[in-house]
Amino acid sequence: MSSPGKKSDExxxxxxxxxxxxxxxxxxEYQDAAKYDLLYMSVAEAMGTSLGKRKQTRRRETEEERRAREVESKYRVAGGSCRLMFEYTTEEAIESLRDAMSVVDDFPSLMEFSTGEQSKRFVNRLHGKHRIGKKEYWGLVSRFAATELAEKLGESFVRKIEELTNMAENPVLRGVLFEMLFFARIKQMPGPLKLTTIQGEDVEWSSCEVESFDPTDVYEAGENSKERVCLKPVAWNQGGYDAVIVDWSSKLVRFVQVTSREAHDLKLRYFSDCLDSLSIQGWEQWKLEIVFVVPKDNVERFRVSKVEDEDALSSGRA
Structure with missing residues (x-):
């Protein structure tokens, strides 16, 4: 979003x-644009290679499918900014957004739009504005930007957004707030993150550091690390999980899908690819969990609608 200059109506x-x-x-709109050869060839350098050399897909793709996948993969970071999508690699887009976050000195004003759109500083790149039907809605430019801010500022930042006027009617922000709350709590809470299972049992997850993570590359920390870490994938279409909590001392890998929806698919091939990138030896000693984190009001209604690639995790892991 760019800043309008001073103007005179008269x-x-x-x-x-x-x-x-x-x-x-x-x-x-991105996927429709990617169907045009001239446009896509002019931006291809920022697309398919934006996360380095990625693994081959498990099936043959058409050119249109490949383009759609590459756009979808980058969407989590670039979001509504076509400049970040088409002119920057993913690494450059992440750096640009983090630079913008670093110069914001008044985050409440940022969210209330008294800084940003009217400001000449490059904090504007954190904002997005969508038209849905005949109404306009503002929000943060991407899920990556939203969750990064939540990690840095904690739960109070998310709660301030919830208190904004017309928040309940804003589908742009409403769709990402629950995910922001999870990352704020898993990193910032002084005590454990408390959850309730579908059976009504209370469980606690220890807070830990959050790191951005490309599930198609080898995770370098590996088993040399004794720390507990929450890995946040940077790709949008990583296959149905929003975080991977790895506890090296307890030998636990926990995939977490944070959703406010009442149903969700499970695509196990992506989980298998992620496990490969962790390069863990001796899987028979490890515990693997797949957890859906949903609002309390949705716990009893939530269901897994479809499971794909059921044999993907059967090769000596789970």
Whole structure:
């Protein structure tokens, strides 16, 4: 989102100047644009190679499917910013967003829009504005930016967003708030993260550091680390998990899907690929968990709608 300069309504009328609003892009719009050869070839360098050399897919893809997958993969970081999507590699987009976060000195003002859109500082890149139907909704530019801010600022930041006017009617922010709350709590809480199972049992997860993670590359820390870490994938289409908690001392790998929906698919091939990247030896000594974290009101209604690649985790792991 760019900052409008000073303007005079009277002067605009005389000169017959009208303001043009350019809204944040949606995933569907990116995928439609990627179908045009001339456009896609001009931005291909920032797309398929943006996360380094990625693994081959398990099945043959058409050119259209490959482009759609690459766009979808990058969407978590770039979000509605077509500049970040088409002009920056994923690493460059992450650096750009983190630079923008580092210069914000008043986060409540950022969320209330009294800084950002009207500011000349490059904090504007954190904002997005969407048009849904005839209404306009603002939000953070991407899920990556939203969860990074939640990690840095903690639960109070998320709660401030919830208190904003018309928050309940904002589908852009409402869709990411629950995920922001999870990352804020897993990193910032002084005590354990408390959850309740579908059987009504209370469980506690220890807080830990959160690291961005490319599930298609080897995780370098490996078993030399004794720390507990929460890995956050940077790719949008990593296959149905939002975090991977690895506890080296307890020999536990816990996949976490954070969702406010009432149903979710389970695509086990992506879980298997992630486990390969962890390069853990002696899987027979490890415990593997797949956990869905949902709002309390959805616990009894939640269900796994479809399981794909059921044999993907059977090769000596689970």
């Amino acid at each position: 002067q605009d009328r005389i000169e017959k100047v009208k303001e043009m609003k350019v809204y944040s892009w949606t995933l569907e």
